[in-house]
Amino acid sequence: IIDIIPVFFNPLHDEISNALRKYNTWRCAEINNEERNLGSFRNEWNDVVRKYKGKENRSVKLISLEEIHNLRQRVDQSYFVERLFSFFVDDHVAENNCQAFVENDKDSDECEEYFRLSLDRFPDEVLMNIINFLPGRDLISLRAVSRRFKCLTELRIKKRFPKTLIVTKNTLIHSVIYTGLFFPNIAEVVIGKKHSSNDFSPSSSSISLNLTDICDMLKEKLHTVKRLFIRKNIGLIGSQDENYLIEHFPSLETLEIQSIFLFEPFENLIVNSRSLRKLSLIRFKMLHTESKHRIINLPSTLKTLKLKWNESKIDSQRILLNNELENLILFDVVDFEDLLRSACDKPLFSLKKLNLLTRRNLSLEHAFFDRLHSLKRLTLFAKQLTGTPLAERKCFSVEELSINIKYFDDQVT
Amino acid sequence: MSAIKFETSDGFTIQVERETAVVSKVVKNFLEYHPTDKCTFHLNCVDNATLRKVVEWMRHHKDDAYIETESDESDEERSQDVSIEMDPWDANFLNEDLFFLLDILNAANFMKIKVLFKNCCKKIYLMSKGKSSVEIKRLLKERCDFTDEDLQRIANKYEWMARVN
Numbered sequence: 001i002i003d004i005i006p007v008f009f010n011p012l013h014d015e016i017s018n019a020l021r022k023y024n025t026w027r028c029a030e031i032n033n034e035e036r037n038l039g040s041f042r043n044e045w046n047d048v049v050r051k052y053k054g055k056e057n058r059s060v061k062l063i064s065l066e067e068i069h070n071l072r073q074r075v076d077q078s079y080f081v082e083r084l085f086s087f088f089v090d091d092h093v094a095e096n097n098c099q100a101f102v103e104n105d106k107d108s109d110e111c112e113e114y115f116r117l118s119l120d121r122f123p124d125e126v127l128m129n130i131i132n133f134l135p136g137r138d139l140i141s142l143r144a145v146s147r148r149f150k151c152l153t154e155l156r157i158k159k160r161f162p163k164t165l166i167v168t169k170n171t172l173i174h175s176v177i178y179t180g181l182f183f184p185n186i187a188e189v190v191i192g193k194k195h196s197s198n199d200f201s202p203s204s205s206s207i208s209l210n211l212t213d214i215c216d217m218l219k220e221k222l223h224t225v226k227r228l229f230i231r232k233n234i235g236l237i238g239s240q241d242e243n244y245l246i247e248h249f250p251s252l253e254t255l256e257i258q259s260i261f262l263f264e265p266f267e268n269l270i271v272n273s274r275s276l277r278k279l280s281l282i283r284f285k286m287l288h289t290e291s292k293h294r295i296i297n298l299p300s301t302l303k304t305l306k307l308k309w310n311e312s313k314i315d316s317q318r319i320l321l322n323n324e325l326e327n328l329i330l331f332d333v334v335d336f337e338d339l340l341r342s343a344c345d346k347p348l349f350s351l352k353k354l355n356l357l358t359r360r361n362l363s364l365e366h367a368f369f370d371r372l373h374s375l376k377r378l379t380l381f382a383k384q385l386t387g388t389p390l391a392e393r394k395c396f397s398v399e400e401l402s403i404n405i406k407y408f409d410d411q412v413t
Numbered sequence: 414m415s416a417i418k419f420e421t422s423d424g425f426t427i428q429v430e431r432e433t434a435v436v437s438k439v440v441k442n443f444l445e446y447h448p449t450d451k452c453t454f455h456l457n458c459v460d461n462a463t464l465r466k467v468v469e470w471m472r473h474h475k476d477d478a479y480i481e482t483e484s485d486e487s488d489e490e491r492s493q494d495v496s497i498e499m500d501p502w503d504a505n506f507l508n509e510d511l512f513f514l515l516d517i518l519n520a521a522n523f524m525k526i527k528v529l530f531k532n533c534c535k536k537i538y539l540m541s542k543g544k545s546s547v548e549i550k551r552l553l554k555e556r557c558d559f560t561d562e563d564l565q566r567i568a569n570k571y572e573w574m575a576r577v578n
Contacts, residue, residue, distance in 0.1 A: 119553055122515060126522050129530065133538035144546035144567045146555045185570075 119148075127152055136160050163187040165218075167209055173217070176209065180218040187224060189214070192231035192258075215248045227254040245269040256280040267296055274299070280306040298322045307333045329355040337363060350374060357381040373397060383407060415450040419468075425461040426453070429468055436471040438525035458523055463516040470506060470517075470529050477528075499535055507536045511552060514540075 119127065131152055134142065139153045139160065165179050165186050179186065191211065211230070215222065228249060242264040252273050257266060262284055270279060276299050297320045298305065305321070308331040319339065321328070328351060330336040336356065351372050356362060362382035377400040384407040417434035419427045435441040440454065456464060507514060518533035541549050550557055559567070 119515070119555055122519060126518060129534045130537045130541075133534055134541070138542060138544070141544060141546040141549055142541075144559065144564055145550050145553065145557065147558050149555070150567070 124148075124152060131156055161185065164190060166190045167214060168192065171209060173209060173213070176214060176217050180221045185224055186218075186221060188227040188229070189222070189225050190229045190231070192229075212244075215244070219248075222248045223250055225249055226251055228252055229254075229256045229258075230260060231256070231258040242268050243272075246272045250274070252276055254278040256282065257284055258282040259284070261285050271297055271299065274301065276302055278302070278304040278306075280308070282306075282308040295320055298325070300324050303327060305329070307331070307336070307339075309333075324350050326350050327353040329353075329357075331355070331357045332359060353377045353379075355379040359383060361386050363387040376400060378402070380404070417444075418451075418453040419459075419464055420453055420455045421459055421461045421464050422457050423460045425464075427461070427464055427468060429471070433468065433471045433475045436475055436526060438527070440524070456520070456523065459520040460516070463513070463520050466509075466513075466517055467520050467524065467526070467529065470503075471526070473502065473506075474528065499532055503532045504536070507532060511537065511540060 127149075131139070131142070134153075134156070136157075139157050142149050143153050143157070144150075161183055162179070163183070163186060165176070165183075165188070167176065167190070191214075245265040246269050249269065250273075252269070253275050255270065255273075255276060255278070257280070259282070260266070262281075270276065279298070279302055300322050302322055302325060304327040305325055306329040308329070321339075330339070333339070336358070352374060354372065354375055354377070356379065358381065360382070361384045362380060363386045375398050378398050379402040381404045383405075385405055415431045416428045417431055417440060419429060419434075421427070431444075435444065443452075443454075459467070507517070509517070514533055514537055518530060518537070521527075521530035521533060541552060544552065549555075
């Protein structure tokens with residue numbers, strides 16, 4: 001056991017006191033402090049050594065400022081250190097008129113008793129072993145005990161009560177019913193894998209269950225769903241009532257649709273959703289039916305819109321950007337310029353991030369760029385920039401600019 | 414007969430016969446690499462009373478085959494082993510108050526005695542099983558650092574648990 005005694009000179013007193021408060025935490029570790037050259041304080045040091053050497057199993061060592069700094073860094077890495085400071089007080093230090101410790105010493109008996117009867121001295125790994133035995137209901141009770149227990153139980157709860165329902169081609173109807181019965185707090189539904197086929201034909205559907213089946217089976221259980229990812233053509237649901245999806249997913253915040261026709265139920269879900277914040281449409285097609293001229297007015301809650309790899313022309317008149325949009329990502333969208341042109345009637349004051357990525361030329365001609373008054377981040381990836389030079393556009397608010405152009409044109413860029 | 418000494422955090426020294434001491438994996442590993450007849454282990458976080466209790470357990474189990482064969486498990490494996498069956502002698506031996514049990518648990522963790530460690534966990538689990546958060550708080554003397562709003566939010570989040578059997 002090594003004790004460190006701060007009796008030297010006042011300017012260092014606080015530093016050493018602080019280090020002392022901390023060093024107890026790694027009492028168990030082997031610390032070999034070398035005796036340092038103390039110059040004029042050598043005699044004082046010898047007195048201290050004489051006073052304490054030979055008592056119990058203690059030895060007296062001096063530490064340098066660099067080491068104190070080092071100690072602090074090491075001690076700060078321990079999460080439980082703050083509590084330990086107040087409970088371990090060294091008698092030796094108190095005797096040497098270190099006020100901070102004298103004060104602490106008064107309560108040290110009470111503190112040590114409290115500390116003995118508290119879980120603070122047990123590391124997380126020990127408590128985790130107890131938690132592993134607890135059934136679900138007890139985990140929930142333990143969650144409300146303290147912040148530390150909440151963190152410790154989090155992982156077990158996530159494993160025990162999955163919040164994501166994943167439907168792939170191998171998913172059977174029974175597993176969906178089981179999930180609905182036992183895990184009523186479903187927050188996320190994922191249909192299909194991330195890299196699913198690009199085939200739109202209904203016959204290509206390899207998912208045995210379609211969305212209608214899932215909705216019918218889970219019914220009101222889907223009310224808690226906040227994220228819905230449909231990454232596979234899951235069969236036609238056009239015959240259903242157009243409000244079918246919005247009734248089942250009223251709390252939706254994130255919607256990603258990939259490789260699918262935008263039928264009326266989907267359009268309704270987008271337009272009427274009251275909490276939709278993020279919408280991603282990837283490789284989608286708009287359906288040209290009798291509702292062709294219907295306008296998809298994006299909800300005011302929507303903050304992020306991502307359009308990616310659409311292979312047919314978007315009828316730009318049909319998608320209306322909202323004023324509250326903060327993040328717009330257009331990734332290889334065939335006719336994104338039309339979309340931007342249609343947005344020219346709106347001020348788009350809230351737009352903070354704009355990402356335009358295309359394999360073709362990108363024209364900066366239209367007035368869209370003059371309306372982005374609060375744009376902070378602009379990303380342009382294109383074959384070539386054409387039209388009015390960027391510098392002449394009124395994008396004064398841009399703080400972060402990222403440009404990747406294949407054929408660089410000095411004047412425009 | 415060679416003996417191993419343990420020095421506790423409160424300054425006591427306990428001498429233990431070698432075949433008992435090697436129930437602790439720390440001792441066993443050390444003696445494998447540093448064969449010696451006499452050595453002292455300083456147990457900085459184990460006090461005298463706790464060590465005596467642990468040594469009593471080690472003496473009782475020193476001939477058990479499963480103590481010899483126990484291996485290092487990963488966390489994943491450990492989390493899967495949730496059987497709460499316990500040797501009746503152990504169950505009786507661990508009939509102690511919670512905080513002494515936690516001391517034994519800590520000592521078992523420090524000295525790497527897996528079976529004792531697991532049994533302590535099971536015993537503590539049985540103590541807190543089926544208790545509400547308020548009862549657990551009282552049992553563990555844990556300070557509640559949640560506001561009323563936090564508690565309400567946590568209660569709402571798993572409100573459905575009350576309805577599911």
